[in-house]
Amino acid sequence: MTERAAPSTPARSARVNGLNRLLMRLLKIAIISTLLFMLAAEMISSGPKTRPPMVSAVAWVQWAVSMFAIGVYIWYRPGRKRWIAAAALASLAATGLDVLVDQGTRGVGTAELFALLLLMLFAVRHWDAPPGRWVAIAVGAALSVLGIRLFAPEYEGAQVGGIVLILMAMSTVIGFGAYFRSLDKLRRETQEEVRQAERLELAREMHDFVAHHVTGMVVLAQAAQVTSTDPKKAFADIEEAGLAALTSMRRMVKMLRNDDSGAGTNPLGDLAQIEDLVDRFNREGTDTTCFISPELAGNVAPEIAATAHRIVREALTNVRKHARGATRVRVVVAAASGQGLEVSVRDDGRAARGRLAESGGGMGLLGLGERIEAVGGQLRAQPRPEGGWETAAWLPRAAAETA
Structure with a gap:
C-alpha cells in the first residue's frame, strides 16, 4: 500500500536515500583512508633493534599485495568475485614468499588483513554468485595464515595467539555476511511472492476486460443487423473495438510475463x-x-x-x-x-x-x-x-x- 510516512514520500524519500548514500560514501572514504594510513605506518615503523620493512624487497611485494586488496575493496561491485579470489591468492603467495625468504624484518599485512576481512564479508554475502563458493574458502585460507608474517616468531606463542585472534575476527565477519545474505534472500522471496500473487489475481480478472470488449463488438454487430447503418461504418466500429480488445489483452499478458513488473498490478474495481x-x-x-x-x-x-x-x-x-x-x-x-x-x-x-x-x-x-x-x-x-x-x-x- 502507499505509505505516507517520511521514508515513502518521493521528495523526502529522495532526500533520505541521498543522505544514506552520502553517509555510506563517507564511511567508505574513512575506511580506505584508515587502511592507507595503516599501510604507510607499517612500512616506515621499526623497533629498537629492527629495521623498517621498507628496506626489504619482500616487504614491497607485500605492500603491493595490500594495495591490490584495498583496490579490490574500493572498486568491488556484486558480480566481481573473481577479483576477491585474485586478492586472496595474491595474499597466499605473499605469505608463502615471507616464509621462504627470511627478510630480517617484520612483515607487512595489517591493512591487508582488514581489507581481506571486508572482502570476506562480500564473498559470504554473495556466496552463490560466480565463480563459486570456493572464493570465500580461499579468502579464509589467506586470512588464516596471514598471522605468520604479522607476528614475530621469536616471541613464544605470538603467532598462534595472533592466528586465533584473526580466526575469531573472521568468524564474526562470516556471521555478518551470512546475516546480510539471509536479508537479501528474504527480500527476494518477498518480492517474488508479491509478484506471484498479483499475477494470479490479474489472471483471474483478465476475462472481465476481454468480456467487456467482446460484448461491445457483439452489440455493434447486432445493431448493424437491425438498423440501416452503413456496413462500412459498422465494420469500422467493430474493427476499432477489436483492436482495443487486442491492445488490452496484450498489455495484461505483458504484465503477467514481466518478471520485473513489481507489485501493484491488480486490476480490480471500477x-x-x-x-x-x-x-x-x-x-x-x-x-x-x-x-x-x-x-x-x-x-x-x-x-x-x-x-x-x-x-x-x-x-x-x-x-x-x-x-x-x-x-x-x-x-x-x-x-x-x-x-x-x-x-x-x-x-x-x-x-x-x-x-x-x-x-x-x-x-x-x-x-x-x-x-x-x-x-x-x-x-x-x-x-x-x-x-x-x-x-x-x-x-x-x-x-x-x-x-
Missing part, C-alpha cells in the same frame, strides 16, 4: 465501486466525501477505471494507517485536460511515526506508480501546504500502449 469504498471508509468514523464527474461514466477504458479504483483504495488505506488525527477526507475523480482524468485523495491528518508508519513494507508507492505508468499516467504523492496529505494521479481515459 469507477462505480469507488463510492462503495468511500461509504465503507466513512462508516469507520472519518468524514469522507466523494465526487465523481458524471461525464466520465462510460467514457473510461476498463484498465483506467480499475487503476482509479486502486488509487482510491490504496490512498484510503494509507489514511487509515498513517494519518494521525485525520477528520476529513476528500475523494475526487474529475475530468482533466488532454482527454484524461484526475484522481485525488486529500486529508487533513498528520504523518504517523514509529512502527506503524514503518510497517508498510516499502512496496506500495513503487507498485502504485508502476501500475499508473503502465497505463500512461503520472502519480503525485506529497504533503499539502495547508496540512495533511495528497495522493493524486493523472490518467488518460484510454490506456496508452507501453513500450
Whole structure:
C-alpha cells in the first residue's frame, strides 16, 4: 500500500536515500583512508633493534599485495568475485614468499588483513554468485595464515595467539555476511511472492476486460443487423473495438510475463465501486466525501477505471494507517485536460511515526506508480501546504500502449 510516512514520500524519500548514500560514501572514504594510513605506518615503523620493512624487497611485494586488496575493496561491485579470489591468492603467495625468504624484518599485512576481512564479508554475502563458493574458502585460507608474517616468531606463542585472534575476527565477519545474505534472500522471496500473487489475481480478472470488449463488438454487430447503418461504418466500429480488445489483452499478458513488473498490478474495481469504498471508509468514523464527474461514466477504458479504483483504495488505506488525527477526507475523480482524468485523495491528518508508519513494507508507492505508468499516467504523492496529505494521479481515459 502507499505509505505516507517520511521514508515513502518521493521528495523526502529522495532526500533520505541521498543522505544514506552520502553517509555510506563517507564511511567508505574513512575506511580506505584508515587502511592507507595503516599501510604507510607499517612500512616506515621499526623497533629498537629492527629495521623498517621498507628496506626489504619482500616487504614491497607485500605492500603491493595490500594495495591490490584495498583496490579490490574500493572498486568491488556484486558480480566481481573473481577479483576477491585474485586478492586472496595474491595474499597466499605473499605469505608463502615471507616464509621462504627470511627478510630480517617484520612483515607487512595489517591493512591487508582488514581489507581481506571486508572482502570476506562480500564473498559470504554473495556466496552463490560466480565463480563459486570456493572464493570465500580461499579468502579464509589467506586470512588464516596471514598471522605468520604479522607476528614475530621469536616471541613464544605470538603467532598462534595472533592466528586465533584473526580466526575469531573472521568468524564474526562470516556471521555478518551470512546475516546480510539471509536479508537479501528474504527480500527476494518477498518480492517474488508479491509478484506471484498479483499475477494470479490479474489472471483471474483478465476475462472481465476481454468480456467487456467482446460484448461491445457483439452489440455493434447486432445493431448493424437491425438498423440501416452503413456496413462500412459498422465494420469500422467493430474493427476499432477489436483492436482495443487486442491492445488490452496484450498489455495484461505483458504484465503477467514481466518478471520485473513489481507489485501493484491488480486490476480490480471500477469507477462505480469507488463510492462503495468511500461509504465503507466513512462508516469507520472519518468524514469522507466523494465526487465523481458524471461525464466520465462510460467514457473510461476498463484498465483506467480499475487503476482509479486502486488509487482510491490504496490512498484510503494509507489514511487509515498513517494519518494521525485525520477528520476529513476528500475523494475526487474529475475530468482533466488532454482527454484524461484526475484522481485525488486529500486529508487533513498528520504523518504517523514509529512502527506503524514503518510497517508498510516499502512496496506500495513503487507498485502504485508502476501500475499508473503502465497505463500512461503520472502519480503525485506529497504533503499539502495547508496540512495533511495528497495522493493524486493523472490518467488518460484510454490506456496508452507501453513500450
